[in-house]
Amino acid sequence: MGSYPGLGEVAGKRVLVRSDLNVPLDGSTITDDGRIRASVPTIKALADAGARVVVTAHLGRPKGTPDAAYSLAPVAARLGELLGAPVAFATDTVGESARSTVAGLADGQVAVLENVRFNAGETSKDEAERGAFADELAALADAFVSDGFGVVHRKQASVYDVALRLPHTMGALVSAEIEVLKRLTETPERPYVVVLGGSKVSDKLGVIDNLLGKADKLLIGGGMVFTFLKAQGHEVGRSLLEDDQVPVCIEYLRRAEESGVEIVLPSDIVVDTEFPSGDTEPQPIVVPASNIPASSLGLDIGPDAAAAFAEALAGARTVFWNGPMGVFEVPAFAGGTRAVAEALTKIDGLSVVGGGDSAAAVRTLGFEESAFGHISTGGGASLEYLEGKELPGVKVLED
Numbered sequence: 001m002g003s004y005p006g007l008g009e010v011a012g013k014r015v016l017v018r019s020d021l022n023v024p025l026d027g028s029t030i031t032d033d034g035r036i037r038a039s040v041p042t043i044k045a046l047a048d049a050g051a052r053v054v055v056t057a058h059l060g061r062p063k064g065t066p067d068a069a070y071s072l073a074p075v076a077a078r079l080g081e082l083l084g085a086p087v088a089f090a091t092d093t094v095g096e097s098a099r100s101t102v103a104g105l106a107d108g109q110v111a112v113l114e115n116v117r118f119n120a121g122e123t124s125k126d127e128a129e130r131g132a133f134a135d136e137l138a139a140l141a142d143a144f145v146s147d148g149f150g151v152v153h154r155k156q157a158s159v160y161d162v163a164l165r166l167p168h169t170m171g172a173l174v175s176a177e178i179e180v181l182k183r184l185t186e187t188p189e190r191p192y193v194v195v196l197g198g199s200k201v202s203d204k205l206g207v208i209d210n211l212l213g214k215a216d217k218l219l220i221g222g223g224m225v226f227t228f229l230k231a232q233g234h235e236v237g238r239s240l241l242e243d244d245q246v247p248v249c250i251e252y253l254r255r256a257e258e259s260g261v262e263i264v265l266p267s268d269i270v271v272d273t274e275f276p277s278g279d280t281e282p283q284p285i286v287v288p289a290s291n292i293p294a295s296s297l298g299l300d301i302g303p304d305a306a307a308a309f310a311e312a313l314a315g316a317r318t319v320f321w322n323g324p325m326g327v328f329e330v331p332a333f334a335g336g337t338r339a340v341a342e343a344l345t346k347i348d349g350l351s352v353v354g355g356g357d358s359a360a361a362v363r364t365l366g367f368e369e370s371a372f373g374h375i376s377t378g379g380g381a382s383l384e385y386l387e388g389k390e391l392p393g394v395k396v397l398e399d
């Protein structure tokens with residue numbers, strides 16, 4: 001017999017755990033298992049308490065229908081290795097395989113359901129469609145533990161709606177993440193510098209609105225850069241660009257100047273004529289940010305920019321960083337990300353790295369996790385928390 005905080009007795013009960021197992025893959029090889037490792041303590045605590053643990057999670061952004069490239073099968077296998085116990089895998093999320101897999105669990109055993117985003121109901125904006133899918137998920141369990149910090153900003157069936165249908169509690173990972181992020185919102189020591197990059201540009205541009213009132217400096221790298229460069233009147237070739245966000249960036253630049261917040265944009269960019277695919281050797285060229293050739297795309301901040309970012313970070317007492325500075329997965333475009341990571345390791349104060357790829361980047365580039373104050377499993381979720389936004393997946397647990 002055993003209990004889990006917030007749920008009471010769980011022995012013999014089926015407990016659905018929403019984890020964030022969205023890890024980077026190269027084919028079916030997991031290139032960084034940080035998010036799986038971060039999910040283990042909650043899953044293990046439940047299994048040790050005798051629960052029949054049913055893990056639900058997403059991988060990537062499939063389009064609401066099964067897609068073998070986004071199968072969680074390799075992730076389930078890795079979870080089994082980390083737990084040191086077999087993990088059953090259901091080849092669907094709420095269908096026959098899921099039902100029989102869950103029915104076959106003994107007390108203390110763990111199953112992983114196939115990618116929850118193979119079901120259109122998971123991410124639907126239609127409450128009824130999402131609710132109908134959440135009903136099916138909830139039918140697989142007696143209780144729910146929300147432990148996927150990286151998705152608590154998503155109002156999705158397995159994050160939000162399922163909590164309305166089952167006795168629920170917050171998992172250890174979500175609690176721990178919020179504890180650290182609280183320190184950044186309550187009394188950040190100054191100077192407070194935020195570094196933004198990555199490729200989820202439209203998701204994350206909105207965060208800047210709020211950060212302009214909170215941070216002292218904002219360093220912009222990664223795919224974010226090009227919408228800002230365009231806002232400054234520069235051409236960006238074939239780089240990642242959110243054309244409709246250009247007016248928003250113009251407004252951010254104006255407000256930053258008005259309020260004395262420094263927005264630091266890269267002065268140079270590493271470009272290539274093709275997005276790296278593995279088929280051809282990269283041909284990186286450094287160009288001024290104001291002179292990106294029409295045929296090229298920007299894939300990293302340049303060496304001058306990397307040095308300027310490191311200088312802007314020196315002396316900061318609080319730093320939050322989300323989003324790689326470039327396509328760090330390819331060594332030719334990893335220089336900017338490496339320079340920012342290096343600068344963070346020298347911070348005398350609190351440094352937080354947030355986001356699946358950002359966390360993977362610091363580890364795959366060989367940095368020790370202990371060199372950073374905190375490595376968060378959620379990028380978008382951390383940013384929305386820092387913005388002061390209500391996180392649907394947290395709010396629903398409190399109501």
Ligand SMILES: Nc1ncnc2c1ncn2[C@@H]1O[C@H](COP(=O)(O)OP(=O)(O)O)[C@@H](O)[C@H]1O
Pocket residue numbers: 197198199200201221222223240298299300322323324325326327328329354355356357358359378379380
């Ligand atoms: N200039 C760029 N153009 C295209 N993709 C980029 C660029 N810079 C970084 N990226 C990509 O951004 C991805 C990570 O973005 P994102 O998911 O927003 O970060 P996180 O997971 O840390 O929140 C990486 O796969 C990286 O290759």
Ligand SMILES: O=C(OP(=O)(O)O)[C@H](O)COP(=O)(O)O
Pocket residue numbers: 020022060061150151154200354355356357377378379380381
């Ligand atoms: O990778 C994630 O977020 P992150 O890139 O903001 O860290 C989470 O797994 C959420 O994925 P989503 O942004 O496709 O909802």
